[in-house]
Amino acid sequence: MLYKDFKTSIKSLGFLSIEDFMKYIGVTSSDVLEWEEKDEVPYTVSLIVHLLKGEGELPNNTALDSVVEECLPLASLLEEASSFPHKLEEMFLLQKELNDSTNGKNWELGVNKFGKEINWLRCIHMEVAELIDSAPWKHWKNISADPDMKNIHVELVDIWHFLMSYILQETNVPKGVSLVNTHCIYEAVEDVDVKLMIKESEKLSYISLAIETGNMPSFSGIERFIDQFFRTCKISGLSFTWLQKLYIGKNCLNKFRQDNGYKEGTYIKEWNGREDNVVMIEIIDTMENVSFDILTEELTKAYSKCK
Known part of the structure; x- marks a missing residue:
């Protein structure tokens, strides 16, 4: 989610300011400044906004695909580990x-x-x-x-x-x-x-x-x-x-x-x-x-x- 879209979304959710949303999800000012510089918010934050809106489909994010891909070897290892004892x-x-x-x-x-x-x-x-x-x-x-x-x-x-x-x-x-x-x-x-x-x-x-x-x-x-x-x-x-x-x-x-x-x-x-x-x-x-x-x-x- 782009930062500008994020600002619009939190207002529609009833938050009076970004500071109010920061307190709600527990992030710092430096986090928000970083989002603004990159013009992008982390997937977890966009997911929180999405859930608060009550929308049906999850937002797409390539970063999430990367996380899943990185976790696959670990999942295979854990499955293999069941035979270790x-x-x-x-x-x-x-x-x-x-x-x-x-x-x-x-x-x-x-x-x-x-x-x-x-x-x-x-x-x-x-x-x-x-x-x-x-x-x-x-x-x-x-x-x-x-x-x-x-x-x-x-x-x-x-x-x-x-x-x-x-x-x-x-x-x-x-x-x-x-x-x-x-x-x-x-x-x-x-x-x-x-x-x-x-x-x-x-x-x-x-x-x-x-x-x-x-x-x-x-x-x-x-x-x-x-x-x-x-x-x-x-x-x-x-x-x-x-x-x-x-x-x-x-x-x-x-x-x-x-x-x-x-x-x-x-x-x-x-x-x-x-x-x-x-x-x-x-x-x-x-x-x-x-x-x-x-x-x-x-x-x-x-x-x-x-x-």
Whole structure:
């Protein structure tokens, strides 16, 4: 609505002055001056005038179309998010199953079936270092190199394995799902700021070290961990959907490694010049929904060719 039409409309509605209308809808003088300069009032204001007039059809506005268009991706995300609790439960159960089979029952007490200490916080700290090493952070070497974003996403999935394990050590599956669920709804950035990504990744190390050294309570540390982890995923361009897909793939690969001599040191990690992680990603990239059993079959086929 043009400003001049707006002035005419509010008089026809019985307002003695623009000031009276300002008080009625709660706007300031600076707002009205801006409308006058642009010779246009905001759509919400024209809508109020329209409603007060009691007119049947809503006024057209291209700005409203833009708002609706901007909201569509969010609506799709919220619709997709309805499946997140189920996906989270699936991941937590898979992680518990993997930990049970790899470390033995009662691994939550901090020792595996071989009497070896389990330290999930240290695991996270070390994986963060590997993530950062996939980016060109060194000022003395390959300073113009591009970050290896595929591997960075894999490292985030590795951190997720250990973070879920730490959550399970301190709580249980239902509580873990409840703690994580609200953090999964986010839009991953498309244009990754590498410097920011490194800084946010490092915060995961700071949290793990703070808990380890007794400078942060464990439970509040978990909440900080979850919040920071998904923030790091977001600014690294890793959506929750792709995180879940990669997790299923990496969980399957981890079990495959254990079944093929990983603990004993006989497992071959380089498959004809390519790391097993790379082969796994190529396989799941062709799958709309990642099937644990089918992926195991495909990994078995690929592994047999490198022996």
